Amino acid sequence: MDDYRRLADRIADDIATGRLRPGERLPPQRAFARRRGIAGSTAGRVYGELVRRGLVVGEVGRGTFVRAAAHEPGGRALAEPALGSMATRGDKAVNLELNYPSAPGQSELLAPALAPLLRPDVLTEALRPAPATGTAEARAAVAGLLATPGWRPDPDGVLFAGNARQAIAASLASLVRPGGRVGVETLTYPLVKEIAVRLGITLVPLAMDRDGLRPDALTAAHRTAPLSALYVQPTLHNPTSVTTGEQRKRELAGVIRELGVPVVEDRIWSFLTDAAGTTTSGEPLAAHVPELAHVVDGLSKRVAPGLTVGFLVVPPDRAEAVAAAVRSGGWNAGRFALEAGVRWVEDGTVARLVAAKRLDAARRQRLLARELAEFGGAVRSDPYAYYAWWELPASWRADTFTAAAAVHGIAVTPGGAFAVGPQRAPDAVRLGLASAPEADLERALRTLAAIARRGRSGR
Helix, strand or coil: CCHHHHHHHHHHHHHHHCCCCCCCECCCHHHHHHHHCCCHHHHHHHHHHHHHCCCEEEECCCEEEECCCCCCCCCCCCCCHHHCCCCCCCCCCEECCCCCCCCCCHHHHHHHHHHHHHCHHHHHHHCCECCCCCCHHHHHHHHHHHCECCECCCHHHEEEECCHHHHHHHHHHHHCCCCCEEEEECECCHHHHHHHHHHCCEEEEECEECCEECHHHHHHHHHHCCCCEEEECCCCCCCCCCCCCHHHHHHHHHHHHHHCCCEEEECCCHHHCCCCCCCCCCCCHHHCCCCCEEEEEECCCCCCCCCCCEEEECCHHHHHHHHHHHHHHCCCCEHHHHHHHHHHHHCCHHHHHHHHHHHHHHHHHHHHHHHCHHHHHHEECCCCCCEEEEECCCCCCHHHHHHHHHHCCEECEEHHHCECCCCCCCCEEEEECCCCCHHHHHHHHHHHHHHHHCCCCCC
């Protein structure tokens, strides 16, 4: 067995026997590595394995805490005992870090399109790797899927990757050399930070306000030292749920064009707001600056996380360079997933799933609004988002609140996971609303409200 797994097993034993109690903070990775006489990278793998097993929660490097166990042997909670732990009441743990939406009857909707792919003559071809350019049929289907009333992608600029994360990586790899600078919102998708480390690029945090990225922040950062690219989430920004208005998009597009900075626009959650009868996100930023925009989207949120395809819409003159990045990174989509995805788009399955998930997200937002009503504007979200950003009461720090929630069997994501740059991480948490059954979500939100209300200072 690998050494890091043996170390993870020892910590798991300490958790199981109560030597490490729910809510207890593990040492920082560097301290752990020194005590054990191991490399820092090995310590990182140990902590990663513990996260994978669901034994700890938190942002590695800022605070990693033992999650709630079946019982708490003689230990003390970080929140007041009067609340009672969900785990000790017999309620199952609720993970509000995960955010995988699923519609009722989803498997029954997906199965018919897969049956033809299982014929031996079709399956042989479907199990081969897919090129980044996919097929003409796939490009046309995706161009139609992603189109909005004022924007329709050119099928010749549609490319495919294994998932949206790989599409982001391929876009940045094609645009930015090692050592280059990429502007991002000051709170950003956490995996972009990991992608940046692997590509050897520097993320530059850009200030936001209630309407999203500020154009003056982009200008100032570029004048300090040129940016090679910009990564933004103008629609249902993760984690704040902010959707940038049309006027701000036009202002941003003007600055982007003036500076000549290519932009990677992440629209993975845009399907929740892009339909008539709901709130509208308007046109993508790409509609205002098509010559510089690289749009990222995918099927994982629309359909299911286990069978993924990432989409890239790039200026046609950039298609070859981005396709080369997909190939060199090993980020190609699987042909089986691509074929299945095209069938689901063409037979209307994706549209039906999207409609069901919009309704589901709206129900969960109403539940959120009811259970956390007393915290008012500190809970920021959108009526159709699958997550919310909660700026905690003054008595709480994000890491101690995360640990207190863990004691009660609830996993939330601390604000530091999204923060970019050296500034102090916000005392906020993101609540993922998509994965937990609604009854469990309601119970978890009620418990979190009680924890916050009776808060204990971590300062």
